Each structure stands twice: as structure tokens, then as C-alpha cells.
Amino acid sequence: MGSSAEFFQHLMNGLTLGGIYALIALGYTMVYGILKFINFAHGDILMVGSYIGLFIFDAIRGQSLGPWTIIAFFIAMLGGMIFSAGLGMAIERIAYKPLRKATRLAPLLSAIGVSFILSNMAAWMWGTKSRKLEYPFDNSPLYIGEVSITPHQILILIVVIVMMISLKLFVDRSRIGKAMRATSLDQDTAKLMGIKADRIIAITFAIGSALAATAGFLIALEIKVYPSMGTMTGLKAFVAAVVGGIGNISGAMVGGILLGLLETFGVALLGIPYGLRDTIAFVALIIILLVKPEGLLGKVEKEKV
Template identity: 70%
Template structure:
């Protein structure tokens, strides 16, 4: 195959790079879209919730880190750190909702949005205050030297990101489609007062939504931290990109967020390769996509408009 004069081994390389980036966007985008689905509001503190969980995972990991105990131990504490990050973000997400958003549920829609921006500024600054502004390196728990697959070099971390992303997304989809609570979540997003009429505790479902969305963001945060670094504003750009991914897929739509993330990851990667956009201007791709989507298909690519029957 010879698409745009890119040799096939390089094409595979870019594809894997794009998919890995996309999987991370998808994981973060799910939180935006789930919260939007239920509360019709964008949680602009989502990126900072990701950052906070990542710090929790980071400190847990280095509290127990001991290279002399061998590879299995390191991987073990890494998995534990991932779980700690998820729990920390989940709790933080739920608390933020109770403190900063719930009292504003009946307020004009701009109020919770501003509250969210305020929370995000507070969290980033608290992190700078307590953890310092210097970025921290989260070492790979395994040997990350790249492997040669089909002529392209792929790192174990990339494979892990793809695997973890896939498992999390498949798990979420199963939860939402098949379980009693997952169905209650969908019902609540489709019609909140009627969901309450089914006996659903709507506040509990809202908390659950924040918990799951935040936990998924923490997973993305730890995966990003392995590839890059941990720092107080690490969630800002990742959060913005993921928000764009959620809009691309159709905000409020779970499959849309997954697809939007993958599309955005691929566009960013291939935009650099095919259009020759310099690496430094890579971020313009995502924002151009946002503008185009808002102009051409503001409801997103997967959103179908079901009209209410009278």
C-alpha cells in the first residue's frame, strides 16, 4: 500500500501512534459526555480531576517503589497505583459535584459552568502549592524499549494504552447497556423527572456518573504520565482536546465520545504526516476540527435527532 507516498511500515507506525493518542482522548472524553448527558453541562474541571488522580497514583507508586524487589512487584504496585488514581479521582469528582454544582442545579446554565472553571483554577493552583510546579517523571513499570512489529517500532506502553483503553471502554459499554444501574443512567440522561418516577434515586445516579467519568480520566492521566510527565496543568490541554473529541462524536453520546477520541487522535497524527503541519502547530488541528464540526454538524457525527412524538 502506498497512501500519500507513505511507506506501509510507516503508515502502520502512524496508525498505532494515532490510535494510542485517540484511546487516551476517548477515555477522557467519556467523562465530559456522560456528565453532559445527565446534567447538560460541561464539567470544565474534568482535566484537573484527571491531574489530581494522577498525582495520587504517582505518590502511591513512589511510596512503595523499590526496584530491588523485582519486576513483578513493580508491575503490581503500578496496577495498585492505577486503582488508587481511579478511586482518588472518583471521590474528588463526586465531592466537586456535591459542593460546586449541585447547589446550582436550578440556577441559569452559565452559573455551574463558571463554577466548574473556578474549581479547575483552584485545583491546578492547589496542586502547584502542594506538589510544586516542577514536573515529575512517572517511570515505566516495565522495560519500554520499542519492539519491531511489521517494520514499525511500537513500545510496550503503546500496547498497554491500547489494551487498557479497549478494556475500559468495552467495560463501560457493557455496564451502560446491560446492567440495572447502567440502564438507570441512560434513563436519567433521557428524562430526569421520569427517571425519578421509576424509583431511581437521581442524585445517586449523578454521583455515579461523576465517579465513573472521573475514574476513567484518572486512567488516562496515569497513561499520559508514563509517556510524558506529571504536573499541575497536565489536565488542561488533554481536557480541552478530549472535550473536542466529545463534541466531534456528539456530546452526550457515549459511543460518540469513544469514536470522537479515536478520530481526533488519528487526525492529529496524520495531519502532521500528510499535511506537513509542523509538530509545534499540532494543536491547531484539534481546534480547527472543533470549529469545523460546530459549523457543519454541531450535534456531532453520531448524534441522531429523535423527535418527540405528539
């Protein structure tokens, strides 16, 4: 294999991984943008979403492969998204909203608590054995020149791109998106403009959680599903959000993709041992905090007078 083909191969792998990180990072960054709070249960919402998607898919896909399989795949994904959206809103309502006026540490601790509750519940209900989405489609790689790309990767890339574009359009162009941006800039003033800030916050949690469920379902396709899958994935996506500039939607996309590429190229080209792959994200975090603490696309926040 030629070196340029090898390069593109890793690029594709990095982009798919990075796209998944980006989807998750969006949830962290959107919630942070509005509430200045890190939802540490986000990774576990992802885990629940992927289980639900997996169950729906197993229930409806039937035995034989066919066009129905791909429709069932998307129905299952949508099911996981809706369930996670509801779960995210419920968690916000029960565990975070009552603490909004408390110290900033309180909702953070509450989030860590929710995270443990979700992963323990999942282990208790569904067992700790990891599951995988049964390969529904032929996953033998396609070759473009010397670069191989699997149908799964294509599927992941398409889903990620569609999600990102819709989110960006929604936030930039729709009425509710505008209200979200206004609420994140100044909640009190937004309320005085007749915006129901509480509802906007709930919608933000719903959207973030749905994106996480999508990412989880894609992980189920490529890797596997287990009760503690949200912990490391969530942490890395959080790092991606910080690297991109937390609170900034484009930043989360850039940060996620960058992190995916770093991990792939770090192992493949820089010769970082595979066992140290998970440390790449955190080294990147430390570097960015030292060099550009506000993140790549973040703005330095001035203290309000």
C-alpha cells in the same frame, strides 16, 4: 522504512493518543448526557488522579524490577481512580448540585472556578516542576515486521480497550447503567420510576472521574505530569466529545480516537508543523460545528413541547 510500515507506525501512535483522549472524553459526555452541563474541572480531576497514582507508585514499587512492578503499576492506577472518583463526587456535591436549579451559566462558572482551584492547589502542594512516571519496564520497542511498537503503547491500548468495553457493557447491560440512560433521557420520569436521580448523577461523576484518572496515569507513563496538564488535554478531549456527538458514549470513543489519529497523521503525513499540532483539534471542532453541529454520532435534539 517502507511507506506502509510508516503508515502503521503512525496508526499505532495515533490510536494510543486517541485512546487516551477517548477515556477523558467519556467523562465529559456522560456528565453532559445527564445534566446538560460541561464539567470544565474534568481535566484537573485527571491531573489530581495522575499525581495520586504517581505518588502511590513511587511509594510501593520498590527498587528492583520484577513482576511486582506491573502489579504495583495497576494498584497505583486503581488508587488514582478511586481518589479521583471520590474527588469528582465531592466536587459535584459541593460546587454543582446546589446550583442545579440556578441559571445554566452558574454551574459552568463554578466548574471553571473549581478548575483553577485544583490546578493552583496542585502547583502549591506539589510544585510546578513536571514529573514523569519513572520508566518501570523496559520500553525498548518491539518490531512487528518494520513497525515498532513500545511496551508502553501496548499497555495503554490494553487498558483503554478494557475500560471502554467494561463501560459499554456496564451502561448497556447493568441495572444502574439502565438507570443512567433513563435519567439522561428524562430525569423527572426516572424519579417517578423510583430511581434516585441524585445518586445516579453521583455515580456518573465517579465513573467519569475514574476514567479521567486512568487516562492521566497513562499520560504520566508516556509524557509527564504537571499542575496545568489538565487544561489542554481536557479541552482537546472536550472537543473530541463534541466531534463525536456530546452526550453519546460511543461518540466520545469515536471522537477521541479520531482526534488522536488526526493529530498524528496531520503532523506526520499532511506536513502540519509540529508547533501547530494543538490547533488541529480546534480546527476540527470548527469544521464539525459548521457541517454537523450535533456531532458524528449525535442526534438532532427536538425541542420538547
